[in-house]
Amino acid sequence: MDLTSFLTSLGTDFLIFVALMFLFAWLSRKPGNTVIYYPNRILRGLDPWEGGSMTRNPFAWIKEALSSTEQEVISMSGVDTAVYFVFLSTVLGILVLSSLVLLPILLPVAATEVGQKLANATISNGTFSDLDKLSMGHLKLKSPRLWAFLFGVYWVSFVTYFLLWKAYKHVSDLRATALMSPQAKPEQFAILVRDIPNSLEGQIRKEQVDSYFKTVYPDTFYRSLVVTDNKEVDKIWEELEGFKKKLVRAEAVYALSKKTGNSEGIRPTNKTGFLGLCGAKVDSIEYYTEKINELTPKLEAEQKATLREKQQNAALVFFTSRVTAAAAAQSLHAQLVDTWTVIDAPEPRQVLWPNLKIKFFQRQVRQYVVYIIVALTVVFYMIPIAAISAFTTLDNLKKLLPFLKPILKQEAITTVLEAYLPQIALIVFLALLPKFLLFLSKAEGIPSQSHAIRAASGKYFYFTIFNVFLGITVGGTLFSTFKTIEKDPNSLVDILASSLPSNATYFLTFVALKFFVGYGLELSRLVPLIIFHIKRKYLCKTEAEVKAAWLPSDLGYGTRVPNDLLVITIVLCYSVIAPLILPFGVLYFGLGWLILRNQALKVYIPAYESYGRMWPHMQIRIIASLILYQVTMFGYFGVKRFYYAPFLIPLPIMSLIFSFICSKKFYRFFQHTALEVAAHELKEIPNMEQVYRAFIPPSLSSEKIDDDQYEDAQSSVSRTASFA
Amino acid sequence: MDLTSFLTSLGTDFLIFVALMFLFAWLSRKPGNTVIYYPNRILRGLDPWEGGSMTRNPFAWIKEALSSTEQEVISMSGVDTAVYFVFLSTVLGILVLSSLVLLPILLPVAATEVGQKLANATISNGTFSDLDKLSMGHLKLKSPRLWAFLFGVYWVSFVTYFLLWKAYKHVSDLRATALMSPQAKPEQFAILVRDIPNSLEGQIRKEQVDSYFKTVYPDTFYRSLVVTDNKEVDKIWEELEGFKKKLVRAEAVYALSKKTGNSEGIRPTNKTGFLGLCGAKVDSIEYYTEKINELTPKLEAEQKATLREKQQNAALVFFTSRVTAAAAAQSLHAQLVDTWTVIDAPEPRQVLWPNLKIKFFQRQVRQYVVYIIVALTVVFYMIPIAAISAFTTLDNLKKLLPFLKPILKQEAITTVLEAYLPQIALIVFLALLPKFLLFLSKAEGIPSQSHAIRAASGKYFYFTIFNVFLGITVGGTLFSTFKTIEKDPNSLVDILASSLPSNATYFLTFVALKFFVGYGLELSRLVPLIIFHIKRKYLCKTEAEVKAAWLPSDLGYGTRVPNDLLVITIVLCYSVIAPLILPFGVLYFGLGWLILRNQALKVYIPAYESYGRMWPHMQIRIIASLILYQVTMFGYFGVKRFYYAPFLIPLPIMSLIFSFICSKKFYRFFQHTALEVAAHELKEIPNMEQVYRAFIPPSLSSEKIDDDQYEDAQSSVSRTASFA
Structure with a gap:
């Protein structure tokens, strides 16, 4: 790629970005679009525009994002989002500090080298351009100028260690502050018990669980909730909820037809067959009412049957003290380690119920x-x-x-x-x-949504690194030099290293496309806007349906974080080879921080709260990128026949030690709640009944069910006391 | 080695063993020797001979050992010893079950093979003998008879899995029973806290520890004991104790001289210089009395200074409940994982005080x-x-x-x-x-004696396996075939395998020597007997000195277990190659079980109790031996050019999976106390003051010290209550 086509591509991307920015400024001021651009504020009962005025500066959002505090992010979007911003700003810091030193030193050193033609031609395989003059590929073999680049590798590594250390400390504090909050969260009083062994003959599961935990925790045990197989009851409940929605919709359609058509109105009808496409035509309101009346007793019967007969080998156990719950979640309970396994309870909204019964x-x-x-x-x-x-x-x-x-x-x-x-x-x-x-x-068999997303995000990271980065870099070169590898497997690093410079401009374009077009679309929210307007015009009849049409998702860490990590890997690996990539990295994370800050404060609604458990995964993967970078650089200095390349060997070792120290010092607190944190005083004595009710799945919670129905899967204290 | 010299060596060993047995039968009946042959019974206040008669059958000890129950072993020698017997009997079981199948099948199969001369001569390098006819080396290359030997490998492996699984379950139960005992042990109420961060300005260590744990455990915290630097006070205390002993001795000598010589007696004297060899001659009684009077106030002053000024960053924390202590020892306490680290407190007698202060x-x-x-x-x-x-x-x-x-x-x-x-x-x-x-x-930096011994025993195991087994087997062959290895590193397994049969008779002799002579000496206790009699005759003057002369050590797992494991490795590795080694292995562990049972019940005094924590180490190392065996056999079948050798590949994988399942199912309970076990009811409410006092090191415990001196390192509840 020569300079002109590179600049053309860059210019196009930038133009698209500017266009999207203006589109956003224009669209977001229309009152009909507030639900698309400010849903988070609306759901929290806040005024979409703080000033309340539509005539304000169209770029006020930039000022608002910049002036927002971490505390605001936590209160609007939770600790996980705040941790994501720590991640963005740490990476931004690494790249800015690297740029400040590397750009003024390495660019002149590379550009002023003379007589490189031959060496360079062999390496960059015909992609030579003016841009390549500013890269390490431009240097002669064995050039003493390589010392500057070697110093660059050290500088980038140390900046990374320093900022990651600070960030880990900061995130640990954020997590601690959230966990010691005087507002009690239901999940802080509960533990999740799995692998409960088969109970003795004649003893029901609930009695077994209650007597077990009453023996161990005579003073602090509150009650237990045995997990049930909710497949059947969920199905009936969803069907019932569906009919209820359809009834509301039919009534709305009827009311509307009364207003617009004749005063009698047209009673809506539907077909009862497959997807409403075939079958007998019936009066919708009557039909749905009838269905609801039919299903309601069925649901109640199924609820009773579920609670009584479908108890499984898992339970949630509630304690009256945060410290006991935190300690219980970390302690071995049974002599046989694969029975009565405990972990801290996930938030009620993110429990993956069907996974709880899976055995050790x-x-x-x-x-x-x-x-x-x-x-x-x-x-x-x-x-x-x-x-x-x-x-x-x-x-x-x-x-x-x-x-x-x-x-x-x-x-x-x-x-x-x-x-x-x-x-x-x-x-x-x-x-x-x-x-x-x-x-x-x-x-x-992971028990919570956030944990599953963390696991998926790790898998996605390996996929992107392996396929996008290694695939594109090595792929082309690999097949042509396959014979070389067969002879000497150690040459893989050499190949990786020697194919890097020729791909530098490709990745520059890649990163630029990502931030200009990707973040432009993110900010302008064109796709959700269009979908919402279509839905509202043609499909939605009731208030609930309109709300469902604009309700935003969460930030989507599962794919966002691995994509960011890919960019970090690319930018780190090229930071010394082609330092020109650094400003692009800075722009990516700078723009990302700014635009996502706006989105976090005003748009996205977190689906769960894991109190920053994502951080250790982000941190360890940044380190992994750093080690990949250091190893690649060692190989590339070898390609340059630089005798002092072994001076880079201490770096990967240092990275490993750094990672070891970090995980030893901080990691366990991200797995478990520290007791000193849980021991902080509460604002008020928690309402244990409320804590307990929070964990009852919606398909099982019904106001009509009176207490004695809970005796099976959902025990009460007074009853178990007589058993103990 | 030919058959004659092998039988000669075996006969000599057996004669020595018989001689030692009779020596033991004769010596152990002399009343003057009871302290050597029955010290454990004497110290527990039991009659040395159960029947009380010296005229009983001299081999009654065999009957007694065989009829003793596991419960007796636990009450006389503790859980650790009982676990060691589980280890011995499990290995014995493995070898007996292997013998029962392998001997009748493999020996005839090997002996009836014909036309082997050539193949055998190349392998066993001139050590060919009649014994070799009974081994696998006698088979022709590619012989279909090798199937029988391949089956043998599978049989031995499955027998090992089965018995190890049963043993692990049994040991886990032994541990649980001991830990849930209604008799409260002091260490069950305490945890060991290390890495306490620096306290705030002006706050003394004890206040810091007390307020920290009072916040987390407001109901169950009893008090804390801050670890102090006892180097100085220990030195003075030991000096003082030395002088006290010498004074008693001098008085005894004086009393004796009164009886034997003139009525005045001769007052004993000693020299004050180096080792009592030079310096001024003084009256011993006066000199030691003076020294004691001098040191006693010095010790008291040092005790005060130690408690007040030499507090370190570690403490023992006491709780009023076993469950709380067990849960606390497993829970993360501080946000920074490298501070306030906790583990369960070791027994008071095995705490390694100087290690406690070492940082994370x-x-x-x-x-x-x-x-x-x-x-x-x-x-x-x-x-x-x-x-x-x-x-x-x-x-x-x-x-x-x-x-x-x-x-x-x-x-x-x-x-x-x-x-x-x-x-x-x-x-x-x-x-x-x-x-x-x-x-x-x-x-x-390990905090307890038993843990250090476990760690040392592991190191010793690697040493013996690497040097004795691999060294002797491979060593000789290695140098001669060094060029082969250089060309093809994979041939190492081949070399190991092909050098095995030629060493079979060497190891037969080695095992025989071990059990006949080793266990004969063990039973007869000749060395301790001679040392005791010399000491009593020429050195001991007081009762305390005589007792010190016969006081036995513990079983010495640190070296005993690795030695046993070496024998297991040898016997397992040769079990199929030369099945004749199996009876020797059976004899080794059978005799060992019998003789050590006698020693455990009557002689050795356990130095500590770790509730069977040694077991997982033994188990994992038996598995390691088994895998070594399986890999070697795979190599040896390769040497025999047996095409179906790959049928052995699943075995090492199965061993790894078996080991993984065992450690997942059982291991964590050997690290921590399960709460269901700790929650068992106590016989009586424990005397917390007594629990607490048990942990005060002897150099710091003095009846004269009144409570207010403890205010620094050894806090009291009432005092801290005012701080909290």
């Missing part, structure tokens, strides 16, 4: 099976895609889907399809990959 | 440094020994120790010395090695 060793097996599947996916994912592409040829399509034949007969469409079918398969695969990885993580 | 990361560093030193010692220990041997030539000795010259001039002595000096250096090294390894383990 089955979880282990599932985990290893999933790891193997992921490893195979990461390395060999191209094979099934190629197979699908080969299968979905036009001829096969014609055979299987005959109704497509008339379309496929047209010459132009055939050509396009033939060219793009493999790509389409790849795009579909990449779009589905995060969901697939989340599915796999849940299949491991 | 220093412990990590020490551990890795020690690992490196041990690895170097295991691999390169011959180098310093060779250097020492080279240095301690006769000429050097003459120069350094001139007084030896007249001896060294004699021809005969010179010859012997020159021949044996290197061996002597090796023997001295091997004798000092366990002490050196224990020293290294303590240097890791």
